[in-house]
Amino acid sequence: MSPKSSSKAPSPTAPVRGALALLVLGLAESGLAIFQWMQLVTLRGGGPTVCGISETVNCETVWNSPFASRVHEMLGxxxxxxxxxxxxxxVGLSALYLAWARAGRSVRPAANGLRLVALAGAVSVLVFGLASFSSGAVCPTCLGTYVLVLAFAGVAWRGLPGPVAPASGEWGSTLQWTVGITVAAFLALLLPGRATPKASDNISALLPPPPPVSSQGSQGSGQASTPPASLEEFLGSLSADQKQFIADGLAQYRASQPLPAVAPARKLYGPPDAPVKIVEWTDSKCPHCKALVEELSVLKKRVPEGKMSLEARQFPLDGACNPAIPRRGPDAPSVRCSAARAQICLEGAPDYWELREKLFAAQAFLDTERVLEIASSGSVSRMQLDACMSSPSTAAKLQEDSTYAMKHHISGTPLVVVNGRQAPPSAPLLYALVMAGGNPSAPAFSxxxxxRPVPAGGHDDHAGHNH
Structure with a gap:
C-alpha cells in the first residue's frame, strides 16, 4: 500500500512569496493606470492635471503627443x-498562481504567463519611454509605471520557481490562460477606451460645427443654410461636467475686475469693433499655451463672422527678455525669447496666424534655429526676420506686452482677457461668451x-500654472 499511497501523494506546495509580491505590484500598477486615465479624462475635459508642473515635467505633453494619439486611434x-x-x-495570473498553489496543482502555466507578461512589460517600458523622451517632456506618473513594471519583471524572472522558459509541452496551457485573460481585460476596457476623448477631437467635439459660408450665389442653389448653434443650443448639448466647468469659469470671469486696454492692438484677427475682444498672452514652450492656440484656431472657424476679435501678445517665461520674470541663468537668447521676438516681427505678415500655429505645433522640438526656420518659411525672409528680432523696436513691443500682462496680475501662462476681464483659457467657455455677446449674465446661462467654490488663494484654471 505504501508505494501506491506515495504515488497519490500531493506534490509539494509551490512557493508563494514571489507570487504575492507580483500581486501587490500588479495592483499598484493598475491603481496608477486608473489614476492616469482619470487625469487624462480631466485634461480632455479642459481641466488641470496634477502633473502639469513645468515645461519639461509635464504628463500632458506626453499624453497629447502624436505617438499617444496614434495608439489611441489604432487600438481604441x-x-x-x-x-x-x-x-x-x-493581477489575474498572480491570483491564479496563488489559487493553484493552495490547491496543490501545478503552477507552471501561471508562472510562465507571469514571465511572458513581465517580458511584454519590459519591452513596453522601452517603447513608451523612448516615445516620452521624443516628446520633449518627462511624465512623472509614467516614470512611476516604469518602475513598477521593471520591479515586476525582476520578481517574475527571479522569484518564481522552475525554468524561466516554458517547456515544449507547456506552451498550450500557458498561452491559453495568458491570452485568455489579456483578451478579456482588453474587451472589458474597450468601451470606456472608445468613450475617452482623443487629443485630436477634444476641441472640435465640444464646439458646434462651423457656420455655413454665405455667398451671393447661394440663393436658388437648392442647399439649405443652417444657422450657427445658438447659445441655448450649445449649452443644452453639453454634459453635466461640461456645464459645471463653464459655470465655474463664468463665476471667475464675473469676479474679475475689468481693466481698460493698456496699448492699442498691433495685430488683430476680426473687426476692431467686435462685441467680444479677446487678448491672450502665451509662452512658446508652455504646454497649456499650445493647447490654447489650438483651441483658438478651432474657435475662429466656429463663431459667426464679426462676433469676435483676437489679439495675440507675448509673455516669454525668461528673465533674459522679460523683466517680469526673475533671471535664472545667463542672458544668452533662449528659445522662449527668440519665439516671442519672431512672433512680434511677423505681426505685419499676412500669414501671421498660420506661422504662429506652426510654431506651437512644433513645441516639443522647438529650439532657436527651429523658431527661425518656421518664422522665415512664409512671407518674411530670414534676413528681414534677423534684422527685426534684434531691433530696439521689437524689444520695446515685448516690454509693452509684459507691462500689459502685469496690469492683469499675470501669475502664469496662458493669460486670457475678454473685454478687459480675465477668463479661464477654455474654448467652450470662450465660445459661450462670444455667443452671449460678452454678457456673462445672459439669460441662457440660467x-x-x-x-463650485474657488479654492482659497488661487484660481482653478490653467492660468495658475507657471509653465
Whole structure:
C-alpha cells in the first residue's frame, strides 16, 4: 500500500512569496493606470492635471503627443488604458498562481504567463519611454509605471520557481490562460477606451460645427443654410461636467475686475469693433499655451463672422527678455525669447496666424534655429526676420506686452482677457461668451448649475500654472 499511497501523494506546495509580491505590484500598477486615465479624462475635459508642473515635467505633453494619439486611434484605448490591461493580466495570473498553489496543482502555466507578461512589460517600458523622451517632456506618473513594471519583471524572472522558459509541452496551457485573460481585460476596457476623448477631437467635439459660408450665389442653389448653434443650443448639448466647468469659469470671469486696454492692438484677427475682444498672452514652450492656440484656431472657424476679435501678445517665461520674470541663468537668447521676438516681427505678415500655429505645433522640438526656420518659411525672409528680432523696436513691443500682462496680475501662462476681464483659457467657455455677446449674465446661462467654490488663494484654471 505504501508505494501506491506515495504515488497519490500531493506534490509539494509551490512557493508563494514571489507570487504575492507580483500581486501587490500588479495592483499598484493598475491603481496608477486608473489614476492616469482619470487625469487624462480631466485634461480632455479642459481641466488641470496634477502633473502639469513645468515645461519639461509635464504628463500632458506626453499624453497629447502624436505617438499617444496614434495608439489611441489604432487600438481604441489610450496608453493609460493599456497600462490597466497589463495590470489586470498581471493581477489575474498572480491570483491564479496563488489559487493553484493552495490547491496543490501545478503552477507552471501561471508562472510562465507571469514571465511572458513581465517580458511584454519590459519591452513596453522601452517603447513608451523612448516615445516620452521624443516628446520633449518627462511624465512623472509614467516614470512611476516604469518602475513598477521593471520591479515586476525582476520578481517574475527571479522569484518564481522552475525554468524561466516554458517547456515544449507547456506552451498550450500557458498561452491559453495568458491570452485568455489579456483578451478579456482588453474587451472589458474597450468601451470606456472608445468613450475617452482623443487629443485630436477634444476641441472640435465640444464646439458646434462651423457656420455655413454665405455667398451671393447661394440663393436658388437648392442647399439649405443652417444657422450657427445658438447659445441655448450649445449649452443644452453639453454634459453635466461640461456645464459645471463653464459655470465655474463664468463665476471667475464675473469676479474679475475689468481693466481698460493698456496699448492699442498691433495685430488683430476680426473687426476692431467686435462685441467680444479677446487678448491672450502665451509662452512658446508652455504646454497649456499650445493647447490654447489650438483651441483658438478651432474657435475662429466656429463663431459667426464679426462676433469676435483676437489679439495675440507675448509673455516669454525668461528673465533674459522679460523683466517680469526673475533671471535664472545667463542672458544668452533662449528659445522662449527668440519665439516671442519672431512672433512680434511677423505681426505685419499676412500669414501671421498660420506661422504662429506652426510654431506651437512644433513645441516639443522647438529650439532657436527651429523658431527661425518656421518664422522665415512664409512671407518674411530670414534676413528681414534677423534684422527685426534684434531691433530696439521689437524689444520695446515685448516690454509693452509684459507691462500689459502685469496690469492683469499675470501669475502664469496662458493669460486670457475678454473685454478687459480675465477668463479661464477654455474654448467652450470662450465660445459661450462670444455667443452671449460678452454678457456673462445672459439669460441662457440660467441652465448652468451653481458654480463650485474657488479654492482659497488661487484660481482653478490653467492660468495658475507657471509653465
Amino acid at each position: 484605448i489610450p496608453v493609460a488604458g493599456l497600462g490597466l490591461v497589463w495590470g489586470l493580466v498581471a 441652465v448652468l448649475p451653481p458654480p
